Amino acid sequence: MSNQRTLRPTRFALPAVAIITAALVAGCGDQGKIDPELTASLIQPVARVELKVVTVAPGSRTGEQIVKSICAGCHDSGAVGAPKTGDAGEWAPRLALGYDALTASAIAGKGAMPPRGGGSDLTDTEVARAVAYLANLAGAGYTEPPVEQ
Numbered sequence: 001m002s003n004q005r006t007l008r009p010t011r012f013a014l015p016a017v018a019i020i021t022a023a024l025v026a027g028c029g030d031q032g033k034i035d036p037e038l039t040a041s042l043i044q045p046v047a048r049v050e051l052k053v054v055t056v057a058p059g060s061r062t063g064e065q066i067v068k069s070i071c072a073g074c075h076d077s078g079a080v081g082a083p084k085t086g087d088a089g090e091w092a093p094r095l096a097l098g099y100d101a102l103t104a105s106a107i108a109g110k111g112a113m114p115p116r117g118g119g120s121d122l123t124d125t126e127v128a129r130a131v132a133y134l135a136n137l138a139g140a141g142y143t144e145p146p147v148e149q
């Protein structure tokens, strides 16, 4: 007798757990039930941090910002044959081409360098700023086009 009594709750509990689990799983899979406002408020702190990092308005990035965030990826290490940042010897034959030609190469891409160094949303002027900044680190003395306020 006492054995049966102790078993009974288990008999009820198992199906109950299964039903609750099924309900929870079904709820998770139902995208329509996710409150978009709640979701937005939950991820807001993360989204805010991201915004601070990436929301420099296109067109207004300085050469330094662009070089550090995009061009340095290859040029700092000399990856895939890129002339190394600040290496006057490696840059000398490039500088001989002139600022306009270098800017045109950077916009169009050259060899293993993709167009705009991979920064597809860079404006032509931004690429020109980046080229000036990068080339100046190797002693070019170009004037970086100013950022309009």
Ligand code: HEC
Pocket (backbone or CB within 6 Å): 066, 067, 070, 071, 072, 073, 074, 075, 079, 080, 081, 082, 083, 094, 097, 101, 102, 103, 105, 106, 110, 111, 112, 113, 114, 116, 117, 118, 119, 127, 130, 131, 134
């Ligand atoms: C994916 C790697 C990579 C990235 C990112 C990259 N470069 Fe390059 N860059 C190269 C390589 C490789 C070369 C050498 C190309 C050649 O001569 O074949 C090069 C060459 C250059 C040259 C010399 C062009 C010439 O005519 O000789 C300039 C200027 C230049 N890069 C500027 C930039 C700027 C500005 C950026 C960022 C907006 C940038 N690069 C990003 C790989 C890269």
